[in-house]
Amino acid sequence: MKNPILYRISQFVGFLLGARVFVALLLTFALYVSTFFLFNQEESLRNFVFDFKVHGIIFCTVLSIFAGGIINQFYDREKDQLTKPFRTKFQSFLKQKYFLYAYIALNLISLGIAFLISPRVLFFFLIYQFFMWFYSHKLSKIVILNNVTFVSLTLYPFFGMMVYYHTFSGKVFLMAVFLFLILLIIDVTKDFLTKNADKMFGYTTIPNYFGNSVAKIIIVSFLVILMLVSMLLINKTGIHSIINLYFAIGLFVIIFSIYLMLNAVKKTHFFLMNILRIWVFIGIISMLLDGIIKRF
Known part of the structure; x- marks a missing residue:
């Protein structure tokens, strides 16, 4: 690709697809909706808007999901070449090492924010990020465990919000x-x-x-x-x-x-x-x- 602008755009699109940004944005929307309308039914909208701890937790979740998407595509890149050729073509414009740098940076930023919120939130996200990596590295190839773990990781942030608000x-x-x-x-x-x-x-x-x-x-x-x-x-x-x-x-x-x-x-x-x-x-x-x- 000779045009440098088109090349940079392709790199950016490849990163977005690798990090599964669109999936993360949908999950973020679902997390906000369920948090305010299901788990937190007593707090006013004004108090919710200014509850920076909740926004911090959701932001940590988004960063962790981005990182999880990156590490998953890193381990699945050979299979994705057959099953997702369009996405893989865009991802090829960016070297794998940059995806790994982004993976480490996103996780560290998420953990840093989590630490500022509370040690329990930090522990919550350490578990989340570890199992995201472990799923991509090992569990995704084990029958039944691959499906159950993937779905459990998808719902893990919602479980965290349910515990946070004691909504049982x-x-x-x-x-x-x-x-x-x-x-x-x-x-x-x-x-x-x-x-x-x-x-x-x-x-x-x-x-x-x-x-x-x-x-x-x-x-x-x-x-x-x-x-x-x-x-x-x-x-x-x-x-x-x-x-x-x-x-x-x-x-x-x-x-x-x-x-x-x-x-x-x-x-x-x-x-x-x-x-x-x-x-x-x-x-x-x-x-x-x-x-x-x-x-x-």
């Missing part, structure tokens, strides 16, 4: 189980799409280890459990709000997902995965709208 209730627990299951289904479904590359580079996934038929049964079982959790949430609070309506409509989404999985081909897996991703995003928006109506 049956409804919050069921919502956590709902989100865990739907993210787990998305992650296992994704493994169908990368099955050949996973096998080639030694990633033992559920579709590779158990075969397509058993993997489909496992996903359908998760979808059935997801349906039961949704019904418990509806039964617990009734359909009196936007978020509860979300769970009610979600029953039809789950039934459609079961149909797709039972009649699945490769393109169907991609379609199903994105339906569920969109449904998670709709859930975040539903929580936001529901919270605005209740609190304002």
